[in-house]
Amino acid sequence: xxxxxxxxxxxxxxxxxxxxxxxxxxxxxxxxxxxxxxxxxxxxxxxxxxxxxxxxxxxxxxxxxxxxxxxxxxxxxxxxxxxxxxxxxxxxxxxxxxxxxxxxxxxxxxxxxxxxxxxxxxxxxxxxxxxxxxxxxxxxxxxxxxxxxxxxxxxxxxxxxxxxxxxxxxxxxxxxxxxxxxxxxxxxxxxxxxxxxxxxxxxxxxxxxxxxxxxxxxxxxxxxxxxxxxxxxxxxxxxxxxxxxxxxxxxxxxxxxxxxxxxxxxxxxxxxxxxxxxxxxxxxxxxxxxxxxxxxxxxxxxxxxxxxxxxxxxxxxxxxxxxxxxxxxxxxxxxxxxxxxxxxxxxxxxxxxxxxxxxxxxxxxxxxxxxxxxxxxxxxxxxxxxxxxxxxxxxxxxxxxxxxxxxxxxxxxxxxxxxxxxxxxxxxxxxxxxxxxxxxxxxxxxxxxxxxxxxxxxxxxxxxxxxxxxxxxxxxxxxxxxxxxxxxxxxxxxxxxxxxxxxxxxxxxxxxxxxxxxxxxxxxxxxxxxxxxxxxxxxxxxxxxxxxxxxxxxxxxxxxxxxxxxxxxxxxxxxxxxxxxxxxxxxxxxxxxxxxxxxxxxxxxxxxxxxxxxxxxxxxxxxxxxxxxxxxxxxxxxxxxxxxxxxxxxxxxxxxxxxxxxxxxxxxxxxxxxxxxxxxxxxxxxxxxxxxxxxxxxxxxxxxxxxxxxxxxxxxxxxxxxxxxxxxxxxxxxxxxxxxxxxxxxxxxxxxxxxxxxxxxxxxxxxxxxxxxxxxxxxxxxxxxxxxxxxxxxxxxxxxxxxxxxxxxxxxxxxxxxxxxxxxxxxxxxxxxxxxxxxxxxxxxxxxxxxxxxxxxxxxxxxxxxxxxxxxxxxxxxxxxxxxxxxxxxxxxxxxxxxxxxxx
Numbered sequence: 041x042x043x044x045x046x047x048x049x050x051x052x053x054x055x056x057x058x059x060x061x062x063x064x065x066x067x068x069x070x071x072x073x074x075x076x077x078x079x080x081x082x083x084x085x086x087x088x089x090x091x092x093x094x095x096x097x098x099x100x101x102x103x104x105x106x107x108x109x110x111x112x113x114x115x116x117x118x119x120x121x122x123x124x125x126x127x128x129x130x131x132x133x134x135x136x137x138x139x140x141x142x143x144x145x146x147x148x149x150x151x152x153x154x155x156x157x158x159x160x161x162x163x164x165x166x167x168x169x170x171x172x173x174x175x176x177x178x179x180x181x182x183x184x185x186x187x188x189x190x191x192x193x194x195x196x197x198x199x200x201x202x203x204x205x206x207x208x209x210x211x212x213x214x215x216x217x218x219x220x221x222x223x224x225x226x227x228x229x230x231x232x233x234x235x236x237x238x239x240x241x242x243x244x245x246x247x248x249x250x251x252x253x254x255x256x257x258x259x260x261x262x263x264x265x266x267x268x269x270x271x272x273x274x275x276x277x278x279x280x281x282x283x284x285x286x287x288x289x290x291x292x293x294x295x296x297x298x299x300x301x302x303x304x305x306x307x308x309x310x311x312x313x314x315x316x317x318x319x320x321x322x323x324x325x326x327x328x329x330x331x332x333x334x335x336x337x338x339x340x341x342x343x344x345x346x347x348x349x350x351x352x353x354x355x356x357x358x359x360x361x362x363x364x365x366x367x368x369x370x371x372x373x374x375x376x377x378x379x380x381x382x383x384x385x386x387x388x389x390x391x392x393x394x395x396x397x398x399x400x401x402x403x404x405x406x407x408x409x410x411x412x413x414x415x416x417x418x419x420x421x422x423x424x425x426x427x428x429x430x431x432x433x434x435x436x437x438x439x440x441x442x443x444x445x446x447x448x449x450x451x452x453x454x455x456x457x458x459x460x461x462x463x464x465x466x467x468x469x470x471x472x473x474x475x476x477x478x479x480x481x482x483x484x485x486x487x488x489x490x491x492x493x494x495x496x497x498x499x500x501x502x503x504x505x506x507x508x509x510x511x512x513x514x515x516x517x518x519x520x521x522x523x524x525x526x527x528x529x530x531x532x533x534x535x536x537x538x539x540x541x542x543x544x545x546x547x548x549x550x551x552x553x554x555x556x557x558x559x560x561x562x563x564x565x566x567x568x569x570x571x572x573x574x575x576x577x578x579x580x581x582x583x584x585x586x587x588x589x590x591x592x593x594x595x596x597x598x599x600x601x602x603x604x605x606x607x608x609x610x611x612x613x614x615x616x617x618x619x620x621x622x623x624x625x626x627x628x629x630x631x632x633x634x635x636x637x638x639x640x641x642x643x644x645x646x647x648x649x650x651x652x653x654x655x656x657x658x659x660x661x662x663x664x665x666x667x668x669x670x671x672x673x674x675x676x677x678x679x680x681x682x683x684x685x686x687x688x689x690x691x692x693x694x695x696x697x698x699x700x701x702x703x704x705x706x707x708x709x710x711x712x713x714x715x716x717x718x719x720x721x722x723x724x725x726x727x728x729x730x731x732x733x734x735x736x737x738x739x740x741x742x743x744x745x746x747x748x749x750x751x752x753x754x755x756x757x758x759x760x761x762x763x764x765x766x767x768x769x770x771x772x773x774x775x776x777x778x779x780x781x782x783x784x785x786x787x788x789x790x791x792x793x794x795x796x797x798x799x800x801x802x803x804x805x806x807x808x809x810x811x812x813x814x815x816x817x818x819x820x821x822x823x824x825x826x827x828x829x830x831x832x833x834x835x836x837x838x839x840x841x842x843x844x845x846x847x848x849x850x851x852x853x854x855x856x857x858x859x860x861x862x863x864x865x866x867x868x869x870x871x872x873x874x875x876x877x878x879x880x881x882x883x884x885x886x887x888x889x890x891x892x893x894x895x896x897x898x899x900x901x902x903x904x905x906x907x908x909x910x911x912x913x914x915x916x917x918x919x920x921x922x923x924x925x926x927x928x929x930x931x932x933x934x935x936x937x938x939x940x941x942x943x944x
Contacts, residue, residue, distance in 0.1 A: 046095045046189070048164050048301060049088055052175035053101040053145075054153045056081050057134070059176050061127045068842035069469065072829055074126045075321040078134050082323075084193045085138065088174055095172070098304050099138050100156045103147040107155075109288050116288060119228045124847040133317050140313035142306050151295050154179060158291035161188045163301040179224075181208065182215040182291060209241050217250040220286035229285045232278045239265055250286055254279065315483070324471075324479040331485040344519060347397040348511035350411060355420070358389070358397050362424055365391040367431040367455060369522035372440045373502045373514050375402075378689075379442035379557070380665045380672050384414075385503040386510065387421065388518040393526065396515040405504045414447075422449050431455035433525045435474045435517070438677075441554045454550050458521055461528035463678035464542045466840055472678040478520050481527045486520060487513045537836025545835065545873050546677060552880040552892075553675045553685075560670030561893045562903075564939075565661045567708045572657040575649050575701065582646045589639040596646050599625045605639070612637055635794070649701060656695065656705050663690060671709075675895070682862055683837050683869035685895055692896050697944075709894075709940035716909050716936050718890075719943035720916050722898040723931040724749060725871065726864040730781050732926040733834065733863060736813025743928035750774040756810035757803050776807055780814070781864050783857025818860050825859040833866035834924070871930070872898060875923035879916060888912060894940075901940060909936055 060080025067076035088097060109116045138145050148156050157173055157180070164171045165187035173180055173190050180190055181204045190199040197203075204212045221240035223231020235243075242265045247253045253260075257272040265271065275282070311330050318327045349355045362368050369390040374382040385402030401414045424430050426449060433456035434440055441451040462472045471477075478484045492509045493500045502510065533539050587593045591609065594601045600622075606612045607623040615632050616624040627644065634641035665672055673687045680686050687693055696702030711717045727749060731739040742752045747762075754765040754773035765773075772793055779789050790800035808815040822844075825831050830840045839862045843855035876895060879902075883890060889905035890912045900920065904912045913934050920932045937943035 045170065046092060046172040047169040048160070048304070049092050049095045049097040049172045049174060050157045050160055051085060051088065051097065051099040052153055052157060052173065052177055052180065053081065053099045053134075053138075055175045055177045056084055057101070057127070057131075060084070061124070061130075069320075069322045072469075072840060072842040073321070074130055074842070075133075075323075076130075077127055078130045078137070078321055079323065081134050082137050082326075084174070085141065085143070086326075087193055089141070092172065096304055096306055098144040098146060098160070100153040101135070101145065101147045102153045103149045103151075105149055107151055109152070113284060113288055115228055117227050119225070126846060133321060137314065137317050140310040140317065142309045144304050144306065146297075148295060148297065151292060155292040155295050156297065158183055158293045159295040159297060160301045160304075162293040164188075167302070169301070179215070179219060179289065179291065181212055182219075182289075184212040210244055214244050214249060216286060216289050217244055217253075219289035220250055220282055221253075223285055224289070227288070229288045230281045231285050232275060232282050234267075234274055235271075239267075239271070250282060254282075319480075319483060322480060324476055327479050327483070328485045344394045344396070344516075346395075346512055346515035346519070348507060348515070349397050349399040350409060350507075352412065352416075354397075355399060355412060355417070358399070359420055359424075361391050362389060363430075367433055369396070369518040369525070370425075370432045370434050370437070370440065371514065371517045371521065372443055373398075373400075373510065374443050375501045375503055379439055379674070380446075380667060382443045382446065383503075384418070384443055384447060386514060387417065388514040390515070390518040390522040393523050394519065396519040396522075398511045398514040398518075400507050400510065400514075402503050403505070403507050403510065405506065409507060411507075418447055418449065425449050426452050428452040433458065433521060435459050435477075435521045435524070438550050438554050438557075441551065442558055445558055452551075454547070456525055456529060457547065457550065458524040458528055459678050460542065460546045460550075461525070461532050464532055464538050464546060464837075465528065467678070467683070467838075468681035469840055469842075474517065474520060474524070477524055477528075482520065482523055484520065484523075487516055489513070537832065538838065541833075541835055541837045541870070545837075545870060545877070548877045549677065549873050552876050553677070555880065556892050556895070557672055557674060559891045559893055559903075560665065560668055560672040561901075562670050562710050562712055563660055563664065564708045564710050565664065568657045568661050568705075571701075571704055571708070572653055575653040575657060578701075579646060579649050579653065582642055582649065586639060586642045586646065589642060596643060597650075602643065606633070610637075610639065612640075632791075648696070648699060652696070652701055652705065656690070657708075660690060660705075660708070673894075680869075681839055682865045683833065683873075684865065685869070685873075687896075692894055695896075703941050706941035706944060707939045711903055711938055714906055715903050716906055716938065717893075717940055717943040718902045718904050718909060718913055718916065719935045719937075719940065720900045720902075720913075720920055721933045721935075721944070722868070722872065722920065723933050725868045725898050725930070726781055727777055728926060728928045728930065729834070729864045729867045729871075730814060730817070731928045733867075734811075734813040734817035735927070736811045736817070738811050739814065740928055750777060753777055753807065753810070757806045772803070776803055780804070780807065780818075781861055783818075783860040821859055821863065822856050825855070831859050831862050833863055833870050835867065835870045837866050837870060839866060867924075868898060871924045872900070875920045876900065878919045878923060882915065882919060899944070901943065 057077060061077040067079055068074055085097070085099065135145060146156055154177065161171045161173060161183050165185060169187065171188045173183060173188060174193055175190060176192050181199065184190060184199060184201055184204050186201065191197070199207060201212055204210070204215070208215065208218065210218055218240055219229065221232050221235050221243065222237055223229045242263060243253050243260070246263050247256045247259065254275070257275060260272045261269045314330050315327060318330065347354060347358070349358060371388045372384045373386045373388070374384050376382040383402065386398055386400035388396060388398040390396035399412065399417050401411045401417045403411065425444065430453045432451070432453050435457065436459045437451070437454050437457050441454065444451050458474070458477065459472045462477050475486050475488060478486045492505055492513050493502070532542050583596060586596055590605045594605055596602065602625045603623050606625065607614055612633055614623040615629045616626065618624050627647070630640040630644050634644060660671065663671055671690065673692055674689055676686045676688065695705055697706065709717070728743055731743055742749050750770050750773045751762055751765050753776060754760070754769040755762050757773055757776065758765070758769050760769070775792055776789065779792065786797050786801035786804055789804065790797040793800065821831060825841050825844045829842070829844065830838045832838050839858070841855045841859055843851040844859060846852040846855065872895065876892065879892060879900065883892070889908055890902050892900060893903050894901040900916070902912065902916065913936065917932045917934055921930045924930065935943040
């Protein structure tokens, strides 16, 4: 049995506990419970179980209380801070999960985990058994021998005796001596003052062990060591510390244990206990695995009755149930995720928990059974689906509404949406897809699409899936949707503010977005193709210029090659390093270097233009619908934590406007002949919301009197009259105005304005002197966030902030910055959504020839008949300005043009 086919695997739980906590992202459950360290530790143990299925695995933790080393040296580990509360609260679930996995867990009082592992390793090695120690602790290298190997699962490194020699320059038997000489700041092992890593290494490599070194002090002056002549005197003077350090660094191999290495046994997994903790910590994927393994079933599972409707009599029975139900769950199964191309192949519905049906009509694989016809099914359902008084609940019903249009059906009565219910309850804490919600709220593992359709290039479309498999999957979708609604809807309704956001903003927006998506936006294919050619020429020119600067050709898209050119060949200063220690070539680094060096700016230009070409000018023509000749994006309500809409295919929010090339892409979004684009944009809306929320008199007065807020701020900060403010001062004031509402620090402002930090702090101090209400608001909002755990928009939308009380300063400060900005950004999102609902209602109830076609950031874009542009513009401006009542006016800027760039 080899070291990598071990009989025994010993896990240094205490080492991984801290490493997982500090190295991995802060994870929290939807209720704010910390779970990141638990996820990291358990994931590591799960991997070990998978990698070493034949081995006995035991996990060892430090026990509470002092150890024998504290008796020897009271200052041992005295510099270590107390365990953070965020980590402490994860100890219980970690221990409980390990035990539920059937693994022995050891924690022996009076010694450390290292000593327990050392003793068990020594016992096993003496018996000729192979041992693998899973740890991230360098001290453990002293245990390595022909039978004992170390593995660090976080870095995928394995160390046998040769590996120890390669890493440390010393064999395992000299590691204790090494630690004794140089000490250990983390454990507060003193070592020999003035002897660092290089000196310790040189002494041991040339003279042998610590004992040998003290017997050969006279030989040290002749060694090629810096300060060698004075070193013997220093070593002699600190001999007691060296010997003490040796004792502290030595891992005990003879701890009295309650069981020997060959008595350690693994038990069976306790699936119920695992499910309890995985649900508690929202480890949804692992829940799925436990349930799929068949060890247990969630207590709340009840038998289900799912019908696959293939005959008219059963279909008519279901039609009667749907007609009589006050609300029913509805879902479509289709041939594509592209709502413009998709065809419905079957529909499912549920009227009570556990009872659902699937009606197929479009499965056309070889040997498919006879089905009711599409005309018969959709013809009978159309009156129900189009009836606004028949309430429907779905999971992302906007998609179903869009697809049904392909069949001549306009879905009305969209009453509830479980995706949006989850989003309203905790936008950032949950994934809002049905599978995740079913696991989280129902403890139910659904049949996944890949389970019945396969994966990758060979994945089947729904019409190709056998009806016996498709039927359960589709009926379950409707059933789970109804069950989720019955679980989530009361939680939303229990909080009036959340219920108001759900009822007055999110649900009414669903049909609005559906109409916008289906209408689409016209783009000029020829212009985009021309822009692609021009960008290709510019990219080629930039590449050649970059080669000249670099002194030869290289791959501009390769971070590795770019790093070699910038930091090795050209010897540019290293601004930041990657987690692996290599100089970073991230955008923020290149931006900073570009102030002084040409090549980083060329790389930024290259990246920007290459992205424009691949993402927009090349891709947009391919996205034109063959039906309409227009672009049809998908708007997402349940993605951005602040409430902002996002879009995909294409992503309209990310079309850059700071460069001429980026703005030219907007020129390709054009109006139909006889129409104009009207763009209405909220002016400085987040600053206006700040004025309202803070109640700052100076800010309110400036907006009420129509002042240029950036010029007014510049006048205050730079001590000038309004007329004397320069363009540069106004730009700096703009950076301050917007930076502060994003929680920007003096350090961040200094970097943005390229000024000393002290000067930036002076600007901020002057700003708060001018607007004291803003300073108070920021303090109050942070205090409130710490008390409640969340912040709210003006309309009651919540953003939970699990890191707001974190002991980790960086995480806490990041949460504080979000706490300051989220009320402004979230309120702005609410306002534009309210405006969209009002504008859509007006358009639907009037005969005006206009349609909303896009929403991007704080801007609404309409396509309007030329002869109605003036009247529509006035009405649009009025509706948007009145979408919310603030203590300052909402100012709406209007633009009109043949294309988006002109209108913007």
